[in-house]
Amino acid sequence: MAQTPVIQAGASAPAFPALDRRRARRAAVWRRRRMVLLFMSPWIVGFSAFFGYPLVMSAYLSFTHYDLLSSPRWIGFANYRYLLTQDPLVWPAVKNTLWFIAVGVPLQVLFAFGIALMLTRAKWGLGFFRTVFYLPALAPPVAAVLGFVFLLNPATGPVNTILGKLGISGPLWFNDPAWSKPSLVILSIWTVGNTMIIFLAAVLDVPKHLYESAELDGAGPLRRLRWVTLPSVSPVILFSIILGVIQGLQYFTQALVASSVAAGSAVQGGDNPQTIGYPENSTLFYPVELYQEGFRFFHMGYASALAILLLVVSFAVTTIIVVNSRRWVHYGAAAR
Amino acid sequence: MKRVATVAAVLVALALAAGVAASTKHSPSGVEKAAGPNKLTVWVGWQARELNEFKSVVAEYDKAHPDVTVDVVGNINDDKITAAIRSGNAPDVVSSFTSANVGVYCGTGAWIDLAPFIAKSHINLSIFPKASLYYTQYKGKRCALPLLADVYGLYYNKTLFKKAGLTRPPKTFTELTAYAKKLTQRNPDGSLKVVGYDPVWTFYSGNAPDMSVYFPLFGAKYIDAKGDSILSKDPAWSRLLQWQKGLIDWYGYKNLVKFNTGAGQEFSASNAFETGKIAMLLDGEWRVAFIAAEHPELQYGTAPGPVDPAHPDLYGAGYINGTIIGIPKGGHNVDQAWDLVKYLTTNDHALAKFSNGIRNVPSTTSSSRSKELKPDAHFATFLRIFTNPHSGTTPITAAGNAYGTLISNFVNKWQAGHAKDLKSGLASLDKAIDDQLAQAEKGGGGPP
Numbered sequence: 119m120a121q122t123p124v125i126q127a128g129a130s131a132p133a134f135p136a137l138d139r140r141r142a143r144r145a146a147v148w149r150r151r152r153m154v155l156l157f158m159s160p161w162i163v164g165f166s167a168f169f170g171y172p173l174v175m176s177a178y179l180s181f182t183h184y185d186l187l188s189s190p191r192w193i194g195f196a197n198y199r200y201l202l203t204q205d206p207l208v209w210p211a212v213k214n215t216l217w218f219i220a221v222g223v224p225l226q227v228l229f230a231f232g233i234a235l236m237l238t239r240a241k242w243g244l245g246f247f248r249t250v251f252y253l254p255a256l257a258p259p260v261a262a263v264l265g266f267v268f269l270l271n272p273a274t275g276p277v278n279t280i281l282g283k284l285g286i287s288g289p290l291w292f293n294d295p296a297w298s299k300p301s302l303v304i305l306s307i308w309t310v311g312n313t314m315i316i317f318l319a320a321v322l323d324v325p326k327h328l329y330e331s332a333e334l335d336g337a338g339p340l341r342r343l344r345w346v347t348l349p350s351v352s353p354v355i356l357f358s359i360i361l362g363v364i365q366g367l368q369y370f371t372q373a374l375v376a377s378s379v380a381a382g383s384a385v386q387g388g389d390n391p392q393t394i395g396y397p398e399n400s401t402l403f404y405p406v407e408l409y410q411e412g413f414r415f416f417h418m419g420y421a422s423a424l425a426i427l428l429l430v431v432s433f434a435v436t437t438i439i440v441v442n443s444r445r446w447v448h449y450g451a452a453a454r
Numbered sequence: 455m456k457r458v459a460t461v462a463a464v465l466v467a468l469a470l471a472a473g474v475a476a477s478t479k480h481s482p483s484g485v486e487k488a489a490g491p492n493k494l495t496v497w498v499g500w501q502a503r504e505l506n507e508f509k510s511v512v513a514e515y516d517k518a519h520p521d522v523t524v525d526v527v528g529n530i531n532d533d534k535i536t537a538a539i540r541s542g543n544a545p546d547v548v549s550s551f552t553s554a555n556v557g558v559y560c561g562t563g564a565w566i567d568l569a570p571f572i573a574k575s576h577i578n579l580s581i582f583p584k585a586s587l588y589y590t591q592y593k594g595k596r597c598a599l600p601l602l603a604d605v606y607g608l609y610y611n612k613t614l615f616k617k618a619g620l621t622r623p624p625k626t627f628t629e630l631t632a633y634a635k636k637l638t639q640r641n642p643d644g645s646l647k648v649v650g651y652d653p654v655w656t657f658y659s660g661n662a663p664d665m666s667v668y669f670p671l672f673g674a675k676y677i678d679a680k681g682d683s684i685l686s687k688d689p690a691w692s693r694l695l696q697w698q699k700g701l702i703d704w705y706g707y708k709n710l711v712k713f714n715t716g717a718g719q720e721f722s723a724s725n726a727f728e729t730g731k732i733a734m735l736l737d738g739e740w741r742v743a744f745i746a747a748e749h750p751e752l753q754y755g756t757a758p759g760p761v762d763p764a765h766p767d768l769y770g771a772g773y774i775n776g777t778i779i780g781i782p783k784g785g786h787n788v789d790q791a792w793d794l795v796k797y798l799t800t801n802d803h804a805l806a807k808f809s810n811g812i813r814n815v816p817s818t819t820s821s822s823r824s825k826e827l828k829p830d831a832h833f834a835t836f837l838r839i840f841t842n843p844h845s846g847t848t849p850i851t852a853a854g855n856a857y858g859t860l861i862s863n864f865v866n867k868w869q870a871g872h873a874k875d876l877k878s879g880l881a882s883l884d885k886a887i888d889d890q891l892a893q894a895e896k897g898g899g900g901p902p
Contacts, residue, residue, distance in 0.1 A: 183895070185852075186536055187562035196893075204889040206860065206882075273716025293711050295872075381656045382720060394859070396656060398866045413533065415856040416558045417894060 173429075179422035186418050197423035208424070210399045211407040214299065218369055218403065222303045223362035227355060230310045234317035235347075248318070255311030263375040266305045267292055292380035295400035302372055302401065313358050320354040321347060352447040360439055367432050370405040377401040404428060491523050492787045494794060495545035497530040497538075499777070500812070505529070507811030511804050515797050522790050535782070539564045544782035546791040549601055553589040553778045554848065554855035560592035561852050561895075565780035568596050571792040577800060581818045583840060585774040585847040592850050599799040602814035603776035604738045605836040605845070606660060606667045608760065612753040614648065614733040623734075623757035625769055627671075627697050630734070630760045634701060637733035646705065646713040649726075651734045653698045654710050655865050658720045660736035663865050664858030667736050668694055670771045670846045672762040676857070677849050683857070683887035686880035693762060695868055695876060702869050723748040739836035743813035756835040758842075771844030772836075776817060802826070815840045853894035857887045 155162070180197055182190035201208055233251050240247055254262070269275050270291035278288030289297045328346045337345065348355075374394065381393035394410050395402030408428070412421030500508050505528035516524045527545070532552050538544045548565070559565040572579065579587060579596075586600040610623050618637050624630040634650030641647045655663035669676065674690035677683055685691045702710060717731060718724030721744070727735040728749040735741075736759050745752055761768040779799060781791045798804055805816035806826035815836055816822045822837045839845055851857060864883045867873040 185558055185562055187539060187558065187564040200889070200893045204886075204893070206863070206886040206889075271715050272712045273714075290708065290711055290715075293715055295870075380715075382658065382714065382717075393656060395863070396866070398870065398872065399863050410859070415853045415894070416536075416555075417853065417856075420893065 176422045176425050179419050180426045182419045182422075184419035184422070185416040186412075187416070190419060193419070197420045200420065201423050201427065207395075207399070207402065207407050207410075208404075210395075211402045211404045214400065214402055215367060215369065215404040217299055218302065219363055219366035221299075222306050223359060223366055225303060226306055226310050226313060226362050227358045229307045230313035230358065231317050231351070231355070233310070233314045234321050235343075237314075237318055238321050248315075251314055252311035254309045257309065259309075259371045260375050262305060262309060263372045264379060266301065266308075267376060267379045270301055292376050292401075293397055295398040298376070298380070298397060298400045302369075302376060305372060305376075313361070316354055316358070317351065320351040324350040349448045352443075353449055356439070356443045356447045360436055363435055363439065364432060367428060367435070368405055369403045370409065373401045373403045373406050374409070377406075491521050492790055494522050494524045494547065494787060494790055496524060496526050496547040496549070496794070497535065497545045498526060498528055498549045499530055499551045501529040504812045507808060510811065511798070511808045512794075514804070514807075515794060519793075522787070522794075524794065536564075539782050539784065542784050544784045546781065546785045546787055547779065547794055548782050549777055549779040551777055552854070553598075553775055554850065554858075556590060556598055556778055557592040557850045557852045558854060559780065560595045560597035563597075564783055565597035566783050566785075566788070568599065568780065568792070568795075571796075572596070575792075575796055577796070581800065581820060583774070583817075583819060583845070585845055586776060586817055589775065589847045589850055590778050592852075598778040598780040599795060600817040601777045601779040601799055602805065602808060602812070603774055603817045603840060604740065605815050605840045606736055606738050606759065606773040607835050607839050608757045609727055609735045609737055609741060610755050610757065611727070611730060611733045612755055614730065618733075623755060624760045626763040626766065627760050628763045631697070631701050631704075633734065635704065638705070644709075646709055648730070649705070649710070649713055649732050651701065652710065652714065652717075652726075652732055653701045653869075654707075654714055655698075655862070655869055657714045657717075658726075658735070659738060662858075663862035664848065664855065665691075665694065665861065665865065666775070666848045666858075667759070667773045669848075670773050670844060671759045671768060673765050673768050673844070681891065683884040683891075685861070685887075686877065686884050690762065691880060692876055693764065695865065699869060707870055727754075728752060739815055739833060740813060742830065742832045742836075745832075754832070756832045758835065758839050768844050770839065770842045771846070772839035772842065774840060774845050774847050776814070851891055851894065853890060856890055856894065860886050860890060 179190055181192060181194060183193045183196075184190035237244060237247055237251070257265075270277055272278055272288060272290045272293060275288075275291075278291075281288040291297050291301045324347055328350070329342055332342050332346050377396040378393045381396035394406060394414075404424070405428070408421050408424040411417040411424065496512065498505070498508055505526070508528075509526050512524050512526055516522070530548070532550050532555055535544075535548050535550060538548075550559075556565075560567075582590075582600060583603075586603055590596060590598040590600050608623055614637055615621070618633075620633060620636065624633045630651055637648065637650030638646065639648040652658075653661065655661050655665075660667050665674075668674075669690075672690040672694045674694060675684055675688050678687075713731075717726035718729060723729075725741075725744070725748075726732040727737070727741070728745055730752070742756070745754065758770045759772055761771070779795055781788060781795060785791055798808075800818060802816075802818065802821040802824050803826060805818060805821035806824040808814075809816040809821070810826070810828045813830075813833060816824065816827070819841060821827075822840055827837075848855070849857070860883060864873060864879055868876065868879065873879045
């Protein structure tokens with residue numbers, strides 16, 4: 119009997135410690151995973167509750183007739199069919215949104231970059247000018263739009279008054295379908311301060327020795343801009359374009375307020391859907407149409423289909439930009 | 455690690471407990487069985503002066519009913535009403551300015567069917583005009599009753615009329631055009647100083663681009679008995695739009711838009727009619743009270759809107775709309791809520807008192823003839839329009855006034871000269887409206 123433990127120990131000595139070690143390692147891995155999950159749980163909960171759940175619900179509701187007040191009823195692809203083949207409002211909304219992205223985003227990037235370049239060359243008052251150009255970005259969107267509608271009022275606005283004194287008959291701005299989107303683009307350029315600050319930091323971060331080397335090689339200011347500054351800030355340009363495109367796809371507040379105020383409505387969008395998109399649907403952007411369908415017309419199932427399409431398009435556009443960017447975005451310029 | 459797990463478990467348990475507590479907090483039982491008088495909560499859209507007038511009407515009811523205390527909450531819109539009903543936190547009584555949404559409220563059961571209450575209270579619905587009865591139901595399901603009405607008619611500036619040698623308001627749109635041309639004054643640079651009549655869609659409520667204020671004046675119909683859009687089939691719409699474009703072209707579209715952008719906010723003392731910049735205006739009865747408060751010196755008159763020269767018999771008619779009131783599902787104290795709704799919508803004294811306060815039209819035939827109504831020649835015009843058999847209201851659909859948006863798209867292009875072919879434009883519009891109604895579940899039938 120006294121030998122039994124020895125025999126057992128001797129027989130299992132090579133197997134048991136290895137098993138224990140494996141179990142211990144697995145337990146440690148699980149402990150680590152649990153710990154990671156625990157620390158990530160606030161984000162997981164937030165992501166699931168405020169992104170995952172709405173996304174799944176939107177996808178489900180897009181296949182239903184849902185008026186917000188009664189239970190959703192499954193209708194298959196009817197919402198998508200109406201969206202793609204019948205809705206007379208959705209294609210003007212798509213066109214307006216694409217126009218705004220195609221014209222507005224390049225101009226926003228150009229102006230933000232241009233202002234940042236100018237600020238890096240300022241000999242004095244850098245802080246002052248930086249503040250002046252950044253300040254409009256702090257203006258609440260609604261206040262900014264109201265200010266612009268006032269400035270560009272065809273009858274009483276100071277812009278047309280000055281143009282009139284110069285003998286120029288000013289346009290109708292927000293009251294003309296040909297000018298309403300350009301007016302919104304001007305507003306978006308005015309509030310380009312956030313992007314400008316990022317560009318400023320990127321331009322100031324370009325290593326001086328790159329400019330010195332280029333100068334020694336005989337490169338003038340334009341060539342230095344083309345071959346040194348632009349490649350160095352290209353990641354920021356990419357970031358600004360993606361951000362601009364996503365903001366363009368979600369363009370809402372300014373368009374809604376501008377159309378309502380320019381149409382002379384006392385109720386901003388609220389109970390007067392007939393002013394949304396004024397004039398002649400030229401300010402009917404995709405998110406505005408989505409809001410109108412979901413919350414004004416009680417077509418929440420259809421609005422969900424619009425939202426899913428917006429998600430797909432946003433994802434596709436971002437992917438295309440990122441894939442194409444490999445050809446012109448240079449990372450690690452500062453390290454070189 | 456165990457401690458961390460324990461803490462996490464406790465936190466989860468606490469969160470669950472808090473959730474359970476929060477969900478049981480809204481149980482109706484506690485509210486219903488409270489000791490003392492039941493508290494009724496009423497949501498309305500009025501605010502400021504008009505809200506106080508409503509509160510004074512409710513105060514009389516409150517005083518006469520010791521079993522309830524009524525709490526009135528103002529500045530409510532349909533978004534808030536919808537959200538409250540969805541969350542199960544609806545008040546006892548709700549009212550909405552957007553009668554077009556009655557299709558959704560009745561159709562979904564979000565506002566309860568009032569038919570059993572009406573039957574129990576032996577209310578004869580013929581006390582309400584046909585138009586008001588129409589915009590408070592959907593597919594025969596009555597989930598609302600009218601609480602005062604808005605009626606549109608013509609306002610004209612007597613001083614400007616006198617200067618132009620005009621002695622009476624126009625009775626047809628042909629006359630209106632001739633008057634408008636006579637009354638219009640231009641600045642030396644050709645811009646408009648005084649506009650005789652401004653026909654631009656979206657300019658002020660009277661020119662709502664769904665053409666709602668004009669359709670009774672042309673005898674036009676939006677939809678047929680089957681619920682199909684007939685804008686291209688009813689020639690009245692073409693006559694209306696051609697008349698409107700003709701007058702716009704006389705002014706010049708750009709001139710008018712420029713004038714409108716400097717004309718002053720509609721609901722302010724700088725309203726262009728009140729300041730004498732516009733000689734004639736189609737507007738609601740509320741303008742009488744606005745003028746009295748903001749420009750009592752204005753010499754003006756009111757009359758029914760002019761009508762299609764092809765149908766002079768329509769003279770006296772006008773567009774009717776109004777506030778609706780009902781009981782949301784999930785509300786507590788339903789019987790007491792109904793008693794209050796009944797009082798507010800059928801009691802002649804309450805309606806006359808409220809009408810005197812905010813100068814909206816009392817919504818039953820008998821209250822519109824009440825001796826309690828403060829006599830006012832300007833306002834009396836609207837009382838007559840209200841009871842005119844040709845007066846009407848817009849269709850109620852399951853999608854609210856979504857069709858109005860489609861109409862607005864087309865007529866705005868038309869007036870700017872960007873839609874050349876009226877016939878095909880209206881035909882496309884019919885198709886778009888039909889598709890939209892089918893998508894939102896067609897039905898409801900046309901207004902009377």
